[in-house]
Amino acid sequence: MAVMEQGAPMEGAPQSSGRSTAVGLTLAGGAIGLIIFILMLTLPDWLKPLGAVASTSPIVLSLFGAAIVFLLGGGVLMLPRLGLGGAITLTGVLFWLAGCIVLKGMGWTLGAPMVLGFLGALTGLIANDRQESRANPTLIYRQLPITRITHWVWAVAMFFLLLSGLQIFNARPNLYIGQESGFGYENSILDIYALNRDGGPVGETKILGRVFNTTGVLGVSGSAERPSFTAFPGWATIPSYRDLGSGRVVHFFFAWILVGTLAVWLINAIASGHLWRDIILKPRDIRGLPKDIVDHIRLRFEHGKSYSPLQKLAYFAVFVVLFPLIILTGLTMSPGMDAAWPWLLDIFGGRQTARTIHFFTMLALVLFFIVHIIMVVLANPINELRSMITGYYRSNVEPHSNGEVK
Amino acid sequence: MSGFMLNRRRLLSGAAMGASSLVLAGCDQFDFLGQRDNPTRDFLERANSLTYQVQRALAGTQSLAREYAQSEIRQGQRPNGSTNPDTADYVALAANEFRDYRLKVTGLVERELNLSLDELRNMPSRTQITRHDCVEGWSCIGKWTGTPLRAVLDQAGVKPAARLCVYHCYDNMGGGLSGPEPYYESSDLIDASHPQTILAYGLNDASLPVSNGAPVRVRIERALGYKQPKYLHTIELVDSFAGFGQGQGGYWEDHGYDWYGGI
Numbered sequence: 001m002a003v004m005e006q007g008a009p010m011e012g013a014p015q016s017s018g019r020s021t022a023v024g025l026t027l028a029g030g031a032i033g034l035i036i037f038i039l040m041l042t043l044p045d046w047l048k049p050l051g052a053v054a055s056t057s058p059i060v061l062s063l064f065g066a067a068i069v070f071l072l073g074g075g076v077l078m079l080p081r082l083g084l085g086g087a088i089t090l091t092g093v094l095f096w097l098a099g100c101i102v103l104k105g106m107g108w109t110l111g112a113p114m115v116l117g118f119l120g121a122l123t124g125l126i127a128n129d130r131q132e133s134r135a136n137p138t139l140i141y142r143q144l145p146i147t148r149i150t151h152w153v154w155a156v157a158m159f160f161l162l163l164s165g166l167q168i169f170n171a172r173p174n175l176y177i178g179q180e181s182g183f184g185y186e187n188s189i190l191d192i193y194a195l196n197r198d199g200g201p202v203g204e205t206k207i208l209g210r211v212f213n214t215t216g217v218l219g220v221s222g223s224a225e226r227p228s229f230t231a232f233p234g235w236a237t238i239p240s241y242r243d244l245g246s247g248r249v250v251h252f253f254f255a256w257i258l259v260g261t262l263a264v265w266l267i268n269a270i271a272s273g274h275l276w277r278d279i280i281l282k283p284r285d286i287r288g289l290p291k292d293i294v295d296h297i298r299l300r301f302e303h304g305k306s307y308s309p310l311q312k313l314a315y316f317a318v319f320v321v322l323f324p325l326i327i328l329t330g331l332t333m334s335p336g337m338d339a340a341w342p343w344l345l346d347i348f349g350g351r352q353t354a355r356t357i358h359f360f361t362m363l364a365l366v367l368f369f370i371v372h373i374i375m376v377v378l379a380n381p382i383n384e385l386r387s388m389i390t391g392y393y394r395s396n397v398e399p400h401s402n403g404e405v406k
Numbered sequence: 407m408s409g410f411m412l413n414r415r416r417l418l419s420g421a422a423m424g425a426s427s428l429v430l431a432g433c434d435q436f437d438f439l440g441q442r443d444n445p446t447r448d449f450l451e452r453a454n455s456l457t458y459q460v461q462r463a464l465a466g467t468q469s470l471a472r473e474y475a476q477s478e479i480r481q482g483q484r485p486n487g488s489t490n491p492d493t494a495d496y497v498a499l500a501a502n503e504f505r506d507y508r509l510k511v512t513g514l515v516e517r518e519l520n521l522s523l524d525e526l527r528n529m530p531s532r533t534q535i536t537r538h539d540c541v542e543g544w545s546c547i548g549k550w551t552g553t554p555l556r557a558v559l560d561q562a563g564v565k566p567a568a569r570l571c572v573y574h575c576y577d578n579m580g581g582g583l584s585g586p587e588p589y590y591e592s593s594d595l596i597d598a599s600h601p602q603t604i605l606a607y608g609l610n611d612a613s614l615p616v617s618n619g620a621p622v623r624v625r626i627e628r629a630l631g632y633k634q635p636k637y638l639h640t641i642e643l644v645d646s647f648a649g650f651g652q653g654q655g656g657y658w659e660d661h662g663y664d665w666y667g668g669i
Contacts, residue, residue, distance in 0.1 A: 163436075172543035179474070179537060181544035184481030239440035244541065245662030246440040246447070252457060252669065253450040335539045336668025338472055339628045340465035345472055351537065351545050 018127030019082055022120045026075035026089045029116030033068045033096065036109060040064070055103055057216070063099035067092045071117045078124045082131065084299075086124030087377045093117040101235065104223075129382040133394060140305050142393035147274070150265045151388055153257065158365065160254040163238040165362060166231075167247030173231030175359055179350035189356065192231035194219045201227050255330060262323055269319075278307050279316050285309040301379045303396045314368065322365055329358035442662060451664070458666035467596050471627035474535040474547050483548040483609055485617035486540060488577035488589065491637055496576035504621040509558075509605070513572075513643035516563030523607065523621055529553045529561075532604050540631040541663065550625050551608030556599045558641070564595070568643035571598040572650055573624055576637035579657050591635040591656040592647045592665070593626055602627040605638065632658045633667040 040055055055061060070092025078085030096114045100106050143151075175190040176182060191206040192214070203219020205212045221233035234240040238250055269275035292309040295302065302308055307315065331337040332344040332354035348354040376384045387393035439447050491497075499507050504523055511519035533551040540546075555571075570592050578586035597603060606625045607614050614620045619636025626633050633656075647653065652660035659665045 160436075168543065171541070174544070176544075179478065179545065180480075180547045181484075182481070183484050183546065234434070239437045240434040241437070241440070243440045243662070245658070245664075248541075248664065249447060249450050249454070249662070250436075250439055252664075253453040256453045256456060331669075333539075333543075334461070334669035335471060335537075335630060336461040336465055336628050336666075339469045340461065342472055351539060355543060 018123055018130070019078060022082070022086065022089075022124030022127060023075050023078045024120070025116050025123060026071055026078065026085075026120030029113040029120060030068055030071035030075055030092070032116065033064065033071060033113030036113065037061075037064050037068055057102070059216075060099055060103045063095050063102060067095035067099060067113070067117075070095055071113065074117075075120065078120075082124050083128035083380055086121045086128055087381070089117055089121035089124065090377050090381065091374075093121060104235075125380070125382050129380060129394075132380070132383075136394060136396065138394070139392040140395045141391055142305055142387050142395075143391045144272070144274070145391065146265065146268050148388055148391060150261045153261045157254040157257045157261070158369070160238065160250055161258065162362065162366065163236060164247045164250035164254070167237040167239065167242075168244060168251060169359065170231045170237060170242065171244045171247075175356040176352035177349075177356060178352050179345070181352055187352075190359075192218050194229045200224065201229065255327075258323070259327060262319075262327075266319075275319075279312060279319055281309065281312050281316055285312055289313070299378060303379070303383070303393065305393075305395060314371070318365070318368055322361055322368070326358060326361040326365065329354040329361065333358065440662075454664040454666060457664075457669055461666070461668050462596065465628065467599070468601065469628075471536055471602055474537065476535065476549070478547050479535060479549060479610060481546065483538065483618050484544070484546045485615075486542075486631060488579065488636065489617040491577035493576055493578055495639075496637060499576075500616060500620070507621050507639075509622060509638065510640040511558060511562045511643075512640060514565040514568035514645065515559075515643050516565065517561070519558065519562050521558070526553050526558075526605060526607060526622070529557055532602070533608075534602055534604070534625075534627070536602070536625070536627045538631055538634070541658075541667070549608075549610050550604060550606040551611075552604035552606035552622070552625065554601065555603045555605055555624070555641075556601070558605065559598060559643075562643075564643055567645050568595065569645045570594055570643070570647055570655075572642040572644055572647055573635040573638055574640040574642065575635050576639055587651065587657060587660070589635060589637070589657045590651055591624070591633055592644075592650070593629075593633065597626045597629065597633075600626070600628065629667045630669075632656070632663065 041061075070088050074085045074087075074089030074092055076085070077088060093114055096117065100110055100114070103110075172181075173190075173192040174181065174188045176187045177189060178187050182188060188206075189208055193204060193206075195202045195204060201215075201220045202213060203215040203217070203221070205214040205218045217233060218231060220227050220229060222228035228234055230237070230242060237247070239246050266275070269279070286309070289309045295308075296310055328344065329348055331341070332348050333351055338345055338351065344354070345351065348357060383394050438444050439450065441447060507523050509519070509521045509526060511521070530553070531551055532554050533549060535547060535549045538546045538548060559571075571594075572592045573590060575589040575591075577589045579589050580587040593603075602625070604625050605622050606619075607622050609615065609618055614623065619634075619638070622638045623636040624634055624638055644650075647655040651657065654660045655665040656663075
């Protein structure tokens with residue numbers, strides 16, 4: 001990572017050729033993106049066959065605008081700081097992709113900046129990783145096979161659980177507090193619906209009595225010619241059309257996958273000491289928390305064999321709080337399980353409250369995912385991906401400087 | 407949408423970005439899982455059998471669904487699905503306030519039964535305040551009064567070969583291309599004999615209204631709402647539900663929902 005480059009001499013033909021390729025590709029992507037962006041604002045019809053369409057949506061325009069800033073800025077930054085520049089470029093690519101998804105448009109025109117930026121970011125990150133490897137050739141064995149396998153199984157399972165879960169939610173896009181749903185009285189805290197207004201259908205989201213216009217994303221989505229009146233839009237659900245039965249098939253299959261792998265992981269994590277050593281926060285971790293927060297704000301990451309206090313806190317939240325919570329609240333929604341384990345209704349305060357907690361736990365896991373991806377991008381994605389695929393990680397901590405590194 | 411699909415394919419081949427392709431794939435890449443005959447879906451559906459077996463093991467045959475206090479009934483029972491059947495037989499029965507109604511118990515039984523509403527009401531009754539959980543996600547608490555199905559089955563004498571109860575109803579569902587399909591459901595004998603499984607003729611201290619399934623609906627309290635068939639006319643004891651409807655054990659099961667319905 002760029003901030004760790006203090007000791008790395010930046011010289012030699014291979015690095016500089018990697019660097020110039022990366023910078024060139026990224027800047028070209030950013031420049032093409034800028035041209036397309038300007039053309040999109042001026043709405044020329046001839047862009048349509050090329051995949052780009054005119055857009056006046058502030059969300060679309062700001063996503064593309066941010067993408068261009070990140071692509072151009074990342075490209076320039078790669079000259080002095082290869083790793084940080086690559087990471088910022090990669091972020092720009094993700095912004096661009098998000099813009100394309102919201103715009104529902106993709107073609108050679110719109111794809112070019114993304115592909116160029118991605119190749120540029122990849123080249124820069126690989127060059128940066130090779131450069132760091134030269135300065136510090138030692139790789140430490142950090143992730144056991146069971147950690148790596150369960151990680152990727154969960155990644156797939158959570159993806160399907162999220163999208164099938166939104167399908168299930170769409171069958172009743174309200175959240176209530178209590179045992180039951182209020183039809184003759186009000187106990188709803190979230191309500192997503194569509195209304196017919198003079199200007200056409202409007203999607204609204206009511207949270208704790210406050211109404212927000214969410215047309216285009218929640219309540220009403222799709223094109224003006226073919227609007228879709230689902231709470232979450234079709235691109236966020238499996239299947240993409242309304243099909244509660246199929247959503248349940250997918251959801252319960254991957255729920256079993258999650259529960260099964262979590263059980264295997266937990267038994268191993270307890271037996272091997274992984275849970276105690278790497279996940280449970282100790283007094284020393286709590287004491288180290290303020291410094292770790294400051295380090296993270298300054299983007300100075302310590303890459304040791306063990307996790308930093310903030311990392312432990314994040315994984316503790318996922319494994320000890322969020323995963324158990326989302327599984328148990330899911331079971332509370334089952335009338336069969338409520339008969340088997342009546343205490344479920346008592347600890348969560350009723351089936352509908354459990355459903356609400358299930359939903360907000362999902363949001364917390366999505367938030368974790370976003371932060372997780374940002375941290376991987378910022379902390380040398382090549383090194384992070386290598387450790388989660390092969391188990392080997394390049395540490396920047398001297399083995400003797402940290403008692404936990406073995 | 408189809409133009410977008412083609413373009414997306416181009417993108418996927420162009421940029422092999424795992425995470426982002428997953429996000430895009432959410433559009434309609436996994437719509438094949440909605441096809442009933444897809445082998446991958448068949449495989450995923452096996453998890454439902456696992457759920458059924460594990461829940462039966464955890465809940466046993468006698469554990470009860472939560473029963474609530476009178477004070478927790480705060481609203482009428484929300485009707486869903488059919489709310490006013492228009493089949494000729496049902497319309498005629500309703501016009502006469504169900505005086506000619508007969509509940510038939512047939513199939514693998516020692517004695518076929520043909521019970522009037524009064525005969526049902528004169529049998530031992532059970533009243534329970536329970537939570538109705540719809541597969542859509544909502545719940546509604548109501549007070550149900552009816553005859554334990556167990557008592558009716560005992561009177562009919564279930565033959566040892568019987569494994570399942572099929573519940574035939576007066577209401578038609580569907581329409582459109584497939585035409586009207588009679589609503590039916592089925593359960594195993596564990597659910598049929600469960601102490602809280604009743605043939606409900608009363609709701610919230612009144613006769614069961616038409617919108618909630620008059621004159622008789624089945625309550626299987628450890629299962630979701632679609633396992634509580636309304637407008638019941640025949641209970642058939644069988645060893646397999648393969649011959650009914652499209653062979654999946656119920657109207658909604660024929661349309662892609664799981665048979666167990668306990669989650």
